[in-house]
Amino acid sequence: MSQSHVTQLAVPVNERDHVDDVADATVTLVEYGDYECPYCEEAHRAVKELRETMGDRVRFVFRHFPLTQLHPHAQRAAEAAEAAAEQGKFWEMHDMLFEHPSEITETDLQDFAADLDLDRTQFNDELAMHTHRNRVRDDLVSGAQSGVVGTPTFFINGERYDEQWDVTPLRAALEDAM
Numbered sequence: 135m136s137q138s139h140v141t142q143l144a145v146p147v148n149e150r151d152h153v154d155d156v157a158d159a160t161v162t163l164v165e166y167g168d169y170e171c172p173y174c175e176e177a178h179r180a181v182k183e184l185r186e187t188m189g190d191r192v193r194f195v196f197r198h199f200p201l202t203q204l205h206p207h208a209q210r211a212a213e214a215a216e217a218a219a220e221q222g223k224f225w226e227m228h229d230m231l232f233e234h235p236s237e238i239t240e241t242d243l244q245d246f247a248a249d250l251d252l253d254r255t256q257f258n259d260e261l262a263m264h265t266h267r268n269r270v271r272d273d274l275v276s277g278a279q280s281g282v283v284g285t286p287t288f289f290i291n292g293e294r295y296d297e298q299w300d301v302t303p304l305r306a307a308l309e310d311a312m
Contacts, residue, residue, distance in 0.1 A: 140281030141294040150272070151195045152224050154185060159193035161291055161311045166197050166277040168285040169212060169231040170205030170238055177286040178232035180301045184308065192308055196228060198273040199285050207238040209270065214243045216266030217257045223250045 147153065147162055165181065167174040185194055198215070200208030211231050218227035230246045231238060247257045260266060277287065281294065288295040288304070290311050297303050 140279070142280065143289045143292040143294075144279035145276035146292070147193075147195050150269075151197065152219065152228070154194045154225065156190045156193040159191055161191065161308050162193045162195060163308060164195040164197060164289040164292075166199035166273070166280075166282045166285060166287045168199055168201050168205055168208045169215070170208040171201065171285045174286045175232050177288075177299045178229075180299055180304055182229070183301050184305055188305070188308065191312065197277060198270045199277045199282055199287070200270065200274065201285060209267075210240075210243070210261070211238045212270040212273075213261055213264065213266045214246070214257075216269050217260040218247070218250060218252060220260065220266075221250075221252050221256065223252060226250050 143164060147164065163181070163184075165177065167177070181194060184192065198212040200212050202209050215224060215227045215231060218224055227246060227250060230249065234242060234246075243261070244254075247254055280287075280289070286299060288299060290307055295304075295307055297307060
């Protein structure tokens, strides 16, 4: 069976994942995304609205899937999100990366780090040393094992969701899973 036919999440949600604060939700939505992908930007708006409106009924997990051949800054952006995570600001950096234009420059990363009041020396050292490269690669590998080939790719309670990722169909799928 080829990987594109895989429809199950190969690596279950675990303690390494970035999970929003909802621990006991009935539904888990996992996204494999790329911070430089315009489709992921659109999906981010939908997911953000769902996180606000569905509250603690849905647990949201984000995993990195930088498509580096298409998006030359995606890997660096993912590593920047991980560097922010080291300082407890993953979701804040995640939102900033998606809420600004697709091209993510070094200046943008520095501005975001400043806006989030991160320890800039630690942040810059971790980026320079690629401290989080393996963490990002682990997400990429788990995505590939789950049949992910493009972004965004969503899984609802471990099953791949292949419909539109606008708010309305995604909300319906999440409600169906409840």
